[in-house]
Every structure is written in C-alpha cells, then in structure tokens.
Amino acid sequence: MSWSADTWDDGGGPAGEIVERFLSGRLTGQEVRAPILHSWQRCQTAGLTPATFQPRLLEDVDYDNILVRAARPVFDRLRTSVAGTSTSVFLSESSGMHLLRVVGETSLHRALDRVCAVPGFSCAESEIGTNAVGSTLLERRTCQISGNEHFSEKLRDFTAVGEPVRHPLSGHVEGVVCVGAPRERANAEMMAAARRAARAVEQRLFELSTEREQALMRRYLGAPGTRAAIAASRSALRDLCRHDRLALEDAAVNMVAQGRAAVAEIPLSDGRTARLVARPVTDPGEPVGIAVQALLLRR
Template identity: 55%
Template structure:
C-alpha cells in the first residue's frame, strides 16, 4: 500500500464518512486505501463493530515463529521505553509474537486484540498492516483515519511480508505500530529490516533441514561418503525425465517406486522413502537405480 512514506493526512473523518455514504472521495486519499476500504465493505464489516477473534489450535512452535523469536527478542532494546509495538503474524492472519516498548502501548494493543492468539485479517479488523499485506502481497502503511475500523484510527502501522526463502511464498507479516503522533518513516525501515532478519533465520533453518535430510538418508543406507550423481552420464533429456519423476514421487510424501523408460530403451527405477530426524519426519529421499552397461 506504500513503497515510500505517506503521512495519510488526506484521509479525514469527513472523507471516510463520504466514502461510507457512497459519495466520491476525490483525490485526497491514496487509491490503494480506497481499494482496501472497498474490500472491507465487500465483506459486510461495519467500521464500528470490528472485532479480533481469539483463535484456537495455533502452533506456537511452527517454523515461522521459531525463526522470528530471536529477532523479536533482539528488538527489545530497539523499541524500549517507546510507544511502539512489533507484531508477527502468519499467512492466515493469526498473531503469534508481540514486543511492546512500554506498558501503556501494551494496554492499547490488548484493547483492540493486537496480541498473540488473535486473528487480524481485513474481514475481521478492516484494513490493517497485517491483513492488508496478506491481501496485497506487499509492504503496506496505514495511517490514522485510513483505517476502516474506528478502533484502529488512533494508530499508524506498517506491515512487511516475510517470504519463504526457497519458494518465495508469503509465510507471514512483521508489523510496526505506534500512536499517530509518533509515526515517522523509520517505522518502514524497522519493519523491513525485521522481516529480512526473520527471512535470514528461515534460510538457516532450511539449510539445516536439508543437511539433516542428506545425512539421515546416507546413514540409513550405510553410506560413508556422499555419492556422485548417478545422472551424470545420462543425456539431458533423460536427466530431466528422472528429475521430474523424482519431484512427483516426493510430492506423494510416502514410500513409492516407479520405473522410467530412458531414451535408449533401458529402464531406470526410482524409490522414494521418508527419512526421519530425531523426533519427526525430515523429508523424502529418492534413490535411482540405472541399468548396467
């Protein structure tokens, strides 16, 4: 909703009321904000009854939370003694982590449900720095009266996506929130740097997971060294065929075997097997048997 800082002064209470009455808002409000108001209106949400629901069954030890926890712990000194709140939510709109600079801001966040365990999608709370990032898949800034929900209009917030380091999929959102009178462009910098730090933690976790997968598989096969690629002597067409078959087997997520015809008429055999770490499944490994010369 913003790639550069915007003070949001165009969204006065009068303009908000004009929008709600179906009248033109003119050019005083950013187009992205008006679009977000329309999304909220389409859900049937009323600005005066927005409510963050308490969610059940959340996994507070999921990968996103484990990656973000050290980042949020480190933010304690950054926002200490300031009316600033940092929040982490997932791709479904659930809040998981919160770091608040002072008690008054903690109480203010509690009052609107901006706390771990609560949902903060646009359908629940109107446009906001968490839910709107999920809707638009990019950094969003919402200031004061730009909020659809009345209870959020005293705040300014910036949200930035946290993306999966391998797939690029949106995994979550880091938000920075403060009272309107404290808002400044440093909020956007803090949100983006914090989201980038969480992504760095995710990269480390992915690397560790892939290394564990290989080591566990080699142990299960009694191998002492990493084998050279069995596909190296094949033509490019056969390599791609086997790689596609391996991806398909991995997607099944179970033990499975498949025979694949090669370009020279021989048959290659692929075996997919789940491998486990110390406590839980680590992934799927695929072995390839090629015909002899």
C-alpha cells in the same frame, strides 16, 4: 501517501470520517488512493462497518511453528531496541493471526489489548478491515496504513507498517512483520525497522532449512548473473497491483510444477507484459528444482 512504498508517508492519512463518507457515497475526487479505496470496497463487500470490531480469537495455535522459531531471536533483540519507545512490533502468520508481540512503553499494553492486538487474535482484513497486517497479506507487499485509512474506528489512533516475510527458498509469504505506533508519534524509522526485521526473519528461515536446501540455494545464488536477475525481478514486481502480482505468482507456481525450463508472457493490467523465465537448478548435473525469474518488457 503510500500503500506500497519505498519512502515514508508523512501525511498522517486522510481527514476524519472519510470512511463514513465513502459508505454514504459522498466521496469525491482523489481523496484517497486507489489501493485504500479498493480495500474499503472489500471491507464493505465483507459486510464490515466502521463501528463493528470483533476480532476472532483462534484456538489450537501453534506458538512453536517454524515461523515463530525463526522470528523469536529477532524479536528478542527488538525487545531491547524498542524498550521505552512508542513502538510495537508484531509477527503474524499468513492467516493474519498474531503470533508474537513486542511492546515499547508499558502504557501501550492497555491500548493494544483494547484492539485485540494480542497473540492469538486474527488481523485478517475480512474481519477487522483495512490494517497493516491483513492488507499486507492481500497485497503481498509493504503497506503503510495511517490513522483514518483504517476502516475500523477503533484502529484510527494508530499508524502501522506491514512488511511481508517470504520464505527464501519458495518465495511463499509466510507472514508479516508489523511495526506500529500511536499515529501522532509515528515516524519514518518504522518502515525501515519493519523491513530490517522481516529480512532478519527470512535469514533465520533459511538457516532453519535443511543442509541440502541451503546448499542448493547457495549454488543457485552462485550461478553467473543470478544476483542481478533477482534484483531485476524485485524491481520489476515492486509496484505492480495486487491483481497482477497474483497472476504472476500463479503462473510461476504452474511453471515450477511443470519441472522444466520454460518461458511465459503474462499481460498486465497497465498494458505492459511480464516475462517469466523458468530454469532448472542442478545438484550437480541432476535437476532438483526450478527457479523462476520475472522481467517487465517495454511497451
């Protein structure tokens, strides 16, 4: 079964009432994967129970922010592609609040409304438990949550995949594209669809940035070796645990704030070391930004 996955998990999640056995201390062996167990522990610490389900409706929502403007054309196209299917697609911001929803079969509207999968409601893990939106935001990577892996009873009829949407200039996680379906009708295309949609939203965010920002990004991408370095960084970071990813992101933010070339080595929880390399981006000859590359060193 996959939490951060390059491949689809066909397992459908663990057997029923496994969360309840976890809460009663009767969970044994390797019945669930460590990241799911960690999510359940966070839910327990937050005082959640499988039976309580009270999503928060947020007020004063800006439905015309830059993330929505970037995503709207993408979701307009998705509306056509998911029509008549068992699939639903959501856009949520970095707080976990739903901003956009596209639903396939008309009959799904009522089921989604019952679990407050509606724009304006929050999907933060601390409020509704393990779910593809809130858990993706915490993990900062692809999350597939299948059936009984959901902490809340009300969500266990669904399987969903969350894919982070990162701003192409800052790397900041702006939100999540989530693709879901009734768990008995979930399929591998959901993961591919979530990734395609997230990348399309990221491209739109780039297009909505200023001309100067776009020019700087193109100059950076055009530098010798840059694209290979980006690919290496993505490969290195893909399977790191949440703690390590946060540590690297914090270190990278500090290096950007320093505004100069620098190298830092960060010890990881599995005994490896990550090397962060910061280098200036110039326009032309004038330093105007800092790019940070991450590499994993061999043990």
